[in-house]
Amino acid sequence: MTSQGVYSQAEARRAHPRRAWDLGLPLRSVALPSLRDLNLGNRMGNSALRAHVETAQKTGVFQLKDRGLTEFPLELQKLTSNLRTIDLSNNKIESLPPMLIGKFTLLKSLSLNNNKLTFLPDELCNLKKLEMLSLNNNHLTELPSTFGQLSALKTLSLSGNQLRTLPPQLCSLRHLDVMDLSKNQIRSIPDTVGELQVIELNLNQNQISQISVKISCCPRLKILRLEENCLELSMLPQSILSDSQICLLAVEGNLFEIKKLRELEGYDKYMERFTATKKKFA
Secondary structure, three states: OOOOOEEOHHHHHHHOOOOHHHHOOOOOOEEOOOHHHHHHHOOOOHHHHHHHHHHHHHHOEEEOOOOOOOOOOHHHHHHOOOOOEEEOOOOOOOOOOHHHHOOOOOOOEEEOOOOOOOOOOHHHHHOOOOOEEEOOOOOOOOOOOOHHHOOOOOEEEOOOOOOOOOOHHHHHOOOOOEEEOOOOOOOEEOHHHHHOOOOEEEOOOOOOOEEOHHHHHOOOOOEEEOOOOOOOHHHOOOHHHHOOOOOEEEOOOOOOOHHHHOOOOOHHHHHHHHHHHHHHOO
């Protein structure tokens, strides 16, 4: 192969023994694909990628799942003012391009589930219209300090990452309705939890052994999931039962029997809220 990344005729014959030269056709030097083309094209052709981009330009939706992509497609820089939805789940993307990701001014939904992300650039937090962010099953250990600037965010999914604490930035998200932090490595819930505005909080399958009593102060919290953690009954604040808005408390799979929960002071008040909500949706 020459220094310009081109096969000689002999090398080309050895690499591709059943091509045009076998038919006696004229053969010119064969250019090697670039590394970037190989990354994007190892499971799909570049023409297919262009077709997806062209479709997204018309629909505002770019979906490219299960394609083995190792990089965020830079072709999307042509669509920064078009896209409302991006779904690149089930790929092998390790990072997001800082100079590009924050430019999708109309983006409302971003899904990057089942990739290999280890961090998020600050520029992601420039997406002022983003309402849904799903980053399940990556390798995130923390969130950008500016994460609270995602002021329109309503649904956040971070299940299956490596978070060890409840990120305080989440308390600045005033419109957040649903937050999934299940399957992380969180061990305790701090006092800052009382500032969360969520309606539903999923903390299943962490390592939680302590919960601040401030969780009872969450003004909108209706559904709290704490299944399969490390909670002793004595560490579950009774105010969750007696003095909160919570009407669905899921605590199966902890270090106590559920029947013991029914003996706690305030359980009757909790059941009143639970029954009233159940009737409302019956």
